[in-house]
Amino acid sequence: MYVDLKGVRLEYPAAEPRGEPVLALEELTMGVGEGEFAAVVGPSGCGKSSLMRLATGLRRPQEGDISVAGAPVTGPLSITGMAFQNPSLLPWRTTLANVMLPLEIVRPHRGRLRRHRAEYEQQAEDLLSLVGLGGFGSRFPWQLSGGMQQRANLCRALIHDPVLLMLDEPFGALDAFTREELWQVMADLHAAKKFTVILVTHDLREAVYLADKVFVMSARPGKIIAERKVPFERPRPMDLIYEREFVDLVQDLRGLIADARSGTGAGQRAAA
Amino acid sequence: MWLTSERAAPAIYTIALLVFWEAAVWIGNMPTYILPAPTVIAGAIVQYWGPIWKNSLVTLWTTLAGFGLAVVGGLALGLLVGWSKSIYAGLYPLMVGFNSIPKVAVVPILVIWFGIGVVPAIITAFLIAFFPVVVNVATGLATIEPETEDVLRALGASKWDVMTKIGIPRALPYFFGSLKVAITLAFVGSVVSETIAANAGLGHMMLAAQSQFNVPLVFAGLVMLAIEGIVMYAIMAEIEKRTTGWARRSGQT
Ligand SMILES: Nc1ncnc2c1ncn2[C@@H]1O[C@H](COP(=O)(O)OP(=O)(O)OP(=O)(O)O)[C@@H](O)[C@H]1O
Ligand SMILES: [Mg+2]
Numbered sequence: 001m002y003v004d005l006k007g008v009r010l011e012y013p014a015a016e017p018r019g020e021p022v023l024a025l026e027e028l029t030m031g032v033g034e035g036e037f038a039a040v041v042g043p044s045g046c047g048k049s050s051l052m053r054l055a056t057g058l059r060r061p062q063e064g065d066i067s068v069a070g071a072p073v074t075g076p077l078s079i080t081g082m083a084f085q086n087p088s089l090l091p092w093r094t095t096l097a098n099v100m101l102p103l104e105i106v107r108p109h110r111g112r113l114r115r116h117r118a119e120y121e122q123q124a125e126d127l128l129s130l131v132g133l134g135g136f137g138s139r140f141p142w143q144l145s146g147g148m149q150q151r152a153n154l155c156r157a158l159i160h161d162p163v164l165l166m167l168d169e170p171f172g173a174l175d176a177f178t179r180e181e182l183w184q185v186m187a188d189l190h191a192a193k194k195f196t197v198i199l200v201t202h203d204l205r206e207a208v209y210l211a212d213k214v215f216v217m218s219a220r221p222g223k224i225i226a227e228r229k230v231p232f233e234r235p236r237p238m239d240l241i242y243e244r245e246f247v248d249l250v251q252d253l254r255g256l257i258a259d260a261r262s263g264t265g266a267g268q269r270a271a272a
Numbered sequence: 273m274w275l276t277s278e279r280a281a282p283a284i285y286t287i288a289l290l291v292f293w294e295a296a297v298w299i300g301n302m303p304t305y306i307l308p309a310p311t312v313i314a315g316a317i318v319q320y321w322g323p324i325w326k327n328s329l330v331t332l333w334t335t336l337a338g339f340g341l342a343v344v345g346g347l348a349l350g351l352l353v354g355w356s357k358s359i360y361a362g363l364y365p366l367m368v369g370f371n372s373i374p375k376v377a378v379v380p381i382l383v384i385w386f387g388i389g390v391v392p393a394i395i396t397a398f399l400i401a402f403f404p405v406v407v408n409v410a411t412g413l414a415t416i417e418p419e420t421e422d423v424l425r426a427l428g429a430s431k432w433d434v435m436t437k438i439g440i441p442r443a444l445p446y447f448f449g450s451l452k453v454a455i456t457l458a459f460v461g462s463v464v465s466e467t468i469a470a471n472a473g474l475g476h477m478m479l480a481a482q483s484q485f486n487v488p489l490v491f492a493g494l495v496m497l498a499i500e501g502i503v504m505y506a507i508m509a510e511i512e513k514r515t516t517g518w519a520r521r522s523g524q525t
Binding site for chain 2: 053056057058075076077078080082084086088090091092101102104105106140142156160
């Protein structure tokens with residue numbers, strides 16, 4: 001497996017000296033093949049974002065093994081691109097400069113940036129147009145709507161041509177039309193660049209429409225309780241989401257999550 | 273509605289205060305050695321313009337020298353303190369303790385070390401103005417949102433990258449915001465020191481005038497202090513406004 005997590009346990013230390021530590025993930029095992037598009041769904045607070053932090057090496061697990069491309073993950077990997085739940089663009093940089101930020105960090109771009117700036121700027125502009133932000137590069141993030149910021153966030157994750165893309169609810173804050181538009185963009189990008197994707201989402205249709213494989217997580221402490229293959233051919237037309245098989249698969253996942261929330265979730269309140 | 277117009281308001285209120293003051297002195301028949309009227313103070317400023325100007329320049333340059341040192345030193349220490357959580361934890365209590373010492377109490381020591389003159393004034397200005405700069409810069413660095421830092425760290429950024437790409441730009445509005453406070457405090461520091469141990473400067477001039485019961489000259493000194501203070505504050509406020517556009521518009525800090 002390209003991304004491999006085996007028996008992973010992650011506990012956050014207690015916030016106060018006498019508080020309880022938070023067990024976020026336990027006995028979590030999952031594998032994603034090279035070039036595969038995987039989606040992770042689960043109840044809110046079950047540890048999806050934590051899972052992303054582990055796989056990108058931002059945090060180390062207390063137990064278990066994590067490897068990417070056959071090598072154990074011991075720290076952040078620059079082959080990954082990551083878009084977090086919160087766009088967190090830097091307000092003092094223009095949108096274009098924000099998108100180009102990874103190029104200032106990741107080798108070999110870091111050393112080439114000064115001499116090939118025009119070329120890189122063109123790449124960033126192209127990427128912005130691709131997500132419908134053409135011409136907005138010179139604006140500052142606070143001049144963009146929330147949805148536009150989230151699109152710029154996506155561009156920032158892609159600019160350094162990562163081979164592994166980790167997306168944490170990147171479309172969560174968008175309206176339905178924009179979201180479907182960006183699903184298309186994502187699907188096209190995946191087809192063109194053949195990167196491996198792990199997408200965390202709370203939108204089950206999004207998971208089924210985009211992914212080859214959907215993982216369902218239990219309530220906290222999170223582990224993988226089910227894995228579903230998505231059989232539909234690519235490219236997938238947008239109308240697919242109204243078809244019988246598609247709806248059935250979504251319903252199946254919905255049932256699994258409902259069980260995860262009510263059944264095993266000790267201390268987990270069934271919030272709406 | 274010229275009375276409530278925002279642009280005219282500062283001038284109108286200042287003039288109103290002066291008129292009220294003048295009237296109160298005349299109506300109350302206040303002796304000049306208790307409270308001189310604004311016109312009398314203005315007269316004193318004209319009469320003693322030579323020494324007032326000379327001493328004002330001394331106070332101005334000691335204040336600016338102390339302020340300059342405070343900015344450089346405060347920025348350096350602020351970056352150091354904000355660099356790591358453990359340096360922050362170690363130095364913060366020391367700095368708070370040091371800052372809580374009234375600086376007036378330090379002046380006699382400075383006089384023992386450096387003698388009477390401008391050096392104690394500069395150092396007092398530095399000591400008193402330095403703290404807000406350190407605290408602001410360190411706060412700007414220490415309050416980086418973990419998510420923003422993660423964006424860089426996930427790409428394999430070093431601590432240095434995080435500092436230069438996020439920490440320092442983010443701390444700049446805090447830094448420029450602290451200049452306003454620092455210049456005011458530097459001014460307080462230099463005047464306090466001049467009043468205790470100096471042979472020049474507005475503080476020294478006022479002390480000498482007071483011992484000769486030249487109350488209008490004491491007040492003339494106060495007016496000059498106020499003017500110098502307002503001008504320096506205004507300059508710093510303008511610098512802050514020009515350098516931190518994004519912070520105000522994006523609703524940060
Ligand atoms: N830095 C942290 N320190 C302590 N506890 C944390 C930290 N980050 C997350 N947690 C806890 O770990 C659990 C899982 O959090 P996580 O953010 O991974 O959930 P999530 O599945 O992404 O939730 P959501 O769907 O709301 O985004 C939560 O109970 C949370 O309170
Ligand atoms: Mg999350």
